[in-house]
Amino acid sequence: MPDGHVDLDAEHIGDLDEYEGALAGMSRREFLTYCTGVAATLGLSPAFGVKIANAAVAAPRPTVIWLSGQACTGCTETLLRTNHPTLETLILDTISLDYNETLMTGSGHQAENWKQQAMKANWGKYLMVTDGAVPTKDGGVYCKVAGKTFKEAVLECAKGAAAVISIGSCASWGGWPSTGVNPTGAVGLNEIIKDKPVVTIPGCPPNPYNFLSLVLHFVAFGKLPELDDKMRPKFAYGRLIHENCERRPHFDAGRFALEFGDTGHRQGYCLYKLGCKGPETYANCPSIGFNDVGQGTWPVGTGHPCFGCTEKGVGFTKSIHELASLKSVSPPNSYPAVATDKGEGISAGAAAVVAGIAGAAVGAGAVISSRLGKQDEKSESSSTPAE
């Protein structure tokens, strides 16, 4: 610490973990169910659920140090939306989240001491998580915590980390702080830390379950899951959004929404022509959805085109309504009209018959009313003199 208060305030990290405490009010059955669910998310056999459960309650829980850089805190916020497990179950019972600027109660020197202490006590074993881009321009002065630039902080922390995870698009390749002229020289973590693999969970924000599954995989097996060339876990980023999209049949049939609110859009047609980046973006959004409220709860499901937030070079780079470059099937050049007329309209014969009936009715009405008029005159003139 620059101000030398580390040793004065440092507290011992106690053994808070026991089997009973780790369950945190959940029954043993509930906990095993949850772990089996996690195993399913990871694409593992349900038998691994028990293994995950054992690892999660084994004391001490793995220490996680979370550093935030140039970001909107959305990645932390997204964790608040989880409910299997809830965030508190995760950070109190499954892992030991020893430092996170948004969630920790402590502040100032106390918080900084805690971080140093946790790093020292778990050197070589802790998980390092970062959200937010690292500014590199002008010596990295654009993001500083406790007198240190963010670049210094991540380099220091990464040295003793067992694994480094960058959550969110900013930490993965620079995200929105790196758009356009990139005034702060924002880059992803993997351009700062070269000696260790940096696993990325891109997304803006990423789906929290992808992060949870990655962490629990690490806790359970002591190693990282299979990764793709951009260091993303394949269980979550192995497939194009386009492949699992519920609107895919509309794409294949050539039924596209052409503008927001048009007939096609209202009927849930494919959003490709509105600039959906699903065909060039790898993520599992259509499969797992967001916020645990059921099918269809993801951007395309609600009617907005995907903007490619998990894909470097697409999200925050291409404009939102720019056509995606297709990685698989190309649609044909011409399509049937979105709104096809259905049913039979008016025919000449029907129009003639209706006009004839109306004309006859009006004509007959006129004749009758003139006859009645004469009759009225007669009766009025005859009724004045007595009968």
Add this chain to the structure above:
Amino acid sequence: MASHAHAHQPIGGRLLTLPFLVCSVLVVIAAFILAQRYGHGLGAVTNLSDGYPWGIWVAIDVVIGSAFGCAGYVMAMLCYILNKGEYHPMVRPAVMASLFGYGLAGAAVLIDLGRYWHFYHLMLPWYAQPNSVMLEVGLCVATYTLVLVVEFAPAFLERFGIEGLRRKLNKVLWVFIALGVLLPTMHQSSLGTMMVIVGHKLSPLWQTQLLPVFFLLTAVLMGFAIVVWESVMASLNFRRPMETPVLKKLAGLMLVVASVFVALRVVDLLVRGQFGQMFGGPQAGWFWVESVLMVGGLALLIPKANRGRSRALFLSSSMLLTAGILYRLNVYLIGFTPAVGPWHYFPSVKEIMVTVGVFALEIALYLVFVKKLPVLHAIEDHSANSGAPTSNAVQAKHG
């Protein structure tokens, strides 16, 4: 008693007149088309589609046809429930018009049913969905048609001299008359409810929770209008004296009902905040046609002298009838937009010819019935008592 037996009498005359023959030809054409419909299905003759499963066979034959049939409803209500005996001479022709209107509306439903061979399922309680508006309308219309047959039965019994049965029937007739007033009140309002449940598919100019009220009001209005219209036409074509004193009162009632309808319409549009829709909203043009006819028809009746003039009565009842027809057509077809479209519907020539045939059959049957059965009240009775029509009618009621 003997004089009262002649309170109604057949007007006689030739059956094979030109109007009758024209109507018969139209009925034959309709029958030919219906043979096609049953041979090859609805798609072969109609323009019905998934977007417009209800065409004019429902909107005109059933919904508007049954409104024509409300003549018996309003006259029975006036004469028996409100005990206004002076209307009695008009009850029997009105009940007959109702019998045709409802009988043919029921027949039109059978024509429009896709799987018509299941029609009797309506009557089987174990198939019933008791919360369905459609069930209510179906059962109610079917029952009312039977009630009308009973209400009209005295005319047959008189004609064929089955006095014993007629006397027995007279003792229990009040039950059927009460039913005859209750049932249309139920199903005419339910016809409106049916379109409440289509929600936003119906233009905001017509879609309102008050649809049942408006349908009941148009039923009453069209019931009065058809009685007046028919009476004027009968006096013109069969050279009978006008029933002026009664028509004057009916005209006053028409004026009241039409005014209530128009006032409620405006209030409803204001309360729902849809008043502006009449200027450029969907199908606003048809709203204006309907409203101008309605207001024109009632305006004609405002001067009291007009209510005694046959021409004014004819024009006014024609306009009010047309307004009622248009209102119902607007609600069921013109103001209706199927959700997933764009859908188009205009009746095919064959559909129109079937509807024309149904109404032609109604006219042909009317001509046969008034000539052969004691439907219209006897003229000599009327002219003899023209100074005191009330006393005559009160007596006739008990006859």
